[in-house]
Amino acid sequence: MINIIGRNRFLIIRRSVQLLIILAFVASSRWGWSVLKGNLSSAKVLDSFYLADPFAVLQMFFSGFVASSDLIIGALIVLLFYALVGGRAFCSWVCPLNVVTETAAWLRRKLGLDTTTDNIRIKRNIRYYVLILSLLLSFVLAYAAFEVVSPIGMLQRGLIFGFGMGWAVALSVFLFDLVVLKNGWCGHFCPLGAFYSLAGKLALVEIKHNVDNCTDCMNCFRVCPEPQILKNVTKKTSLIDSGECTNCGRCIDLCEDDALKFVLKNLKNNKNEN
């Protein structure tokens, strides 16, 4: 029992954080609590200041609307936070769609679909083009282009305010990830994930691999949603410092040999460490 919890430590904490954030929003909308009001696009915290989705505000800007100062400051706070802790911490610790795609990935492993049907090949860097495209389209269409099609938006608004047909979109993402492409949405297309990958390039919280403890079991490769970033694992002691790391800690959970851990990047010494 202890072992099961220990081996899912970060998973359990992450799911709790994801759930608590959505619950705080629901509590505000149903019972008027004021911890977090609004939703993931923009939220008022403790009735005192705002947070905002920096990517949405950026699209707004490209569409030709200068957001209010509340939103700009809110977006900068969020951006700064993720720039420090690793941008894609949003993905694995906050984004509700992450629960959907990780469940699809898990089921895929369980059903053995990873090996049999994964025959289409799509480059993972396509998401950066989707990111550029969302900004270009926001400019051309004169409204935030990703926000109107975003499955993340539909899911989170659905959870907080009621779904309509919004659940169908989440289901499509789930099925796409399950039967079409491994880590299909988050690993290949999501422009928000791409945005946070760039934002978190220089983050201070990172995962460190210690090759001396590594037994080449490949557990981390099997479970990491972005396995390409583990290129040095089993080869040399190093920081996993790609912006694409979601800081989900699943590799740490599953590593039985204590070869991976979270570290705070020490700005001065990190040369020696690498």
Added chain:
Amino acid sequence: MKKVQEDSSRRAALKTMLRGAGLMGLGGAAWGGVADGLQASELTIRPPAALKEAEFVKACIRCGSCVEACPYDTLALATPDDRTAIGTPYFKPRTTPCYLCTDAPCVKECPSGALDIGKITENDLLNINKSKMGVAVVDQNSCIAFWGIQCDACYRACPLLGEAINLKFERNDRTGKHAIIEPVVNRELCTGCGLCEHACITEKPSIVILPVDIANGKAGSHYIKSWDKNDEKRINTTKEKSAVEANTAEDYLNDPESLFDD
């Protein structure tokens, strides 16, 4: 030899770039098409003090704060089946109208400026009656008051009763001894709150809220009301040039030949 290699690698790079650009174009066109389909229908009724539709969909960050703030649960964020810009707030007056809260909590909670408190502020005071969410339009065929049956449900429901809706008394020619009491909307004063649509007793409402831009026509600046001194001043200030010079017009009238085809 080296040059040839350079050339072909350059060509390869060019090809990849072209292919990338092509794919982005393709994706962009498809995405734009889908997004536009999911965009606002022009018939959407927005919360009070909303910016003009095109500006509104840019400005609204889809946070739902207005929805939460409304004590009557009037507003909702559009889901994919609502056929309007996904995630933006709207309301359906027949289901739940806007009760014109004097303190406009929805507008106050909006962080983005998509609901602009300036639009309902007059001399530094909030005046929710300045809202322009839409305008009420009566269907005179199905409104039973126009048949001569007594009903003033919309009139009585209107928070600006006597201003936004008035009753007009007409002779009932059918019976010869009754009045027809017609509800008439004043488009300048109507807020589009929809209390009338909500109250209307016909099976499908005979008074409905339409967005101002849809409901209102426009005469064009070349029509000037000569009986309105202020409007008549526009003759002198108008920037529009007449398409016909004064003397050519005169010549034309004095020259009957020009009326016949050669």
